[in-house]
Amino acid sequence: MMVASERYFVRRSQIQDIPEIIEICSAVYPESPTWTPEQLTSHQRVFPDGQLVAVSNDSKKIVGVSSSLIVFWDDYEWDTPWRDFTDHGMFTNHNPTTGKTLYGAEIMVDPKCQRAGIGRLIYKAREDLVRKLGLLRIRAGARLRGYHAYASKMTPDEYVLEVVKGKLNDPTLSFQLKRKFHVLRVVSNYLRHDPESMGFAAVIEWINPDVATEADYAHLRESKFYRD
Ligand SMILES: CC(C)(COP(=O)(O)OP(=O)(O)OC[C@H]1O[C@@H](n2cnc3c(N)ncnc32)[C@H](O)[C@@H]1OP(=O)(O)O)[C@@H](O)C(=O)NCCC(=O)NCCS
Structure with a gap:
């Protein structure tokens, strides 16, 4: 899967991206705890296709991050909080067997690079993933x-x-x-x-x-x- 514009491209995240992902997280949410390496490693282990990063062609730096898992919607209530949809941020509730819903757990773009079309590109990659896997929807x-x-x-x-x-x-x-x-x-x-x-x-x-x-x-x- 490859989604790209002139300046950026989207690819699966890898272990070595983790420090940069955490850096973006602290820039976007300075008041909150960031993703931990354990959580990010768990995402990549349980659902590698669902973990995406947007990369700048020029600097090769990561400028955007998207984390998703597949859920069986009926297992949850409408007002289920984020921590339960993500099993405390670990995604160990990922359920590709009966799930038809891609759950968007995170999308963030480096504040220095927002409003440049990176979020749009990441969403295009998410839609492509849903189509490729034959899922019904993103929620x-x-x-x-x-x-x-x-x-x-x-x-x-x-x-x-x-x-x-x-x-x-x-x-x-x-x-x-x-x-x-x-x-x-x-x-x-x-x-x-x-x-x-x-x-x-x-x-x-x-x-x-x-x-x-x-x-x-x-x-x-x-x-x-x-x-x-
Ligand atoms: C939300 C976020 C991911 C958007 O990413 P982005 O790269 O800045 O968005 P894009 O430049 O691709 O913008 C796509 C479209 O959304 C619009 N848009 C982006 N940010 C917007 C804003 N703050 N207000 C209104 N419209 C906005 C753009 O105008 C653009 O419109 P177009 O498709 O008509 O050109 C980014 O602002 C972000 O990381 N925010 C902080 C984290 C966050 O809130 N994540 C969502 C958690 S639920």
Whole structure:
């Protein structure tokens, strides 16, 4: 699998990338603990295809990271927190036997390189992976990074509706919506230590049109957040 633009390309991550991945993690989330080498090694062991990095052609440095696993959705509740979807960050719940859902556990781009199309490239690689594996969809929790600034004025649901309508911009969700994701619902207590989102996240979905039937779109169209 290879997705590339003029300046960047996406490939599977390798053991030797781990220090650089951790560096990006501390730059993106300076207040939070970073991924540990044990967790990152575990991801590469249980699902190597799901661990991607974007690399700069010029510097050969890693500029973006994506971590995914396959889950059997019915094993979880809508409001299952991130730590349970990822088995405390180890991905040992990866279930390629019955799972049809690629769960996006992480996507981050080096703050020095954001808004240069790297996130878009990584998502293209994720979609290609879902198509290659014949999975039904990608789901993820988009933490509502901008919500704290509106928390005194509106509920998380109202905030998400405004973002979906394009009236408010959320640094994470607006990006995901541009990647053709749809919001299924809003959940609380998704992340423990995230003052920006205050723990709120939008459960988002992208459906693989190669394998989906009409019925697979039904719940999405029924969501009050759905926009054609
Ligand atoms: C979210 C993130 C991965 C986006 O990556 P990126 O490389 O900056 O995104 P891109 O440059 O590929 O942008 C893709 C599109 O999203 C839009 N976009 C990106 N960041 C945006 C923002 N903050 N607000 C609104 N739109 C945004 C771009 O305008 C672009 O639109 P286009 O497709 O019409 O050109 C990156 O900002 C990031 O690492 N954020 C911190 C970590 C994070 O929140 N991850 C998600 C956790 S749920």
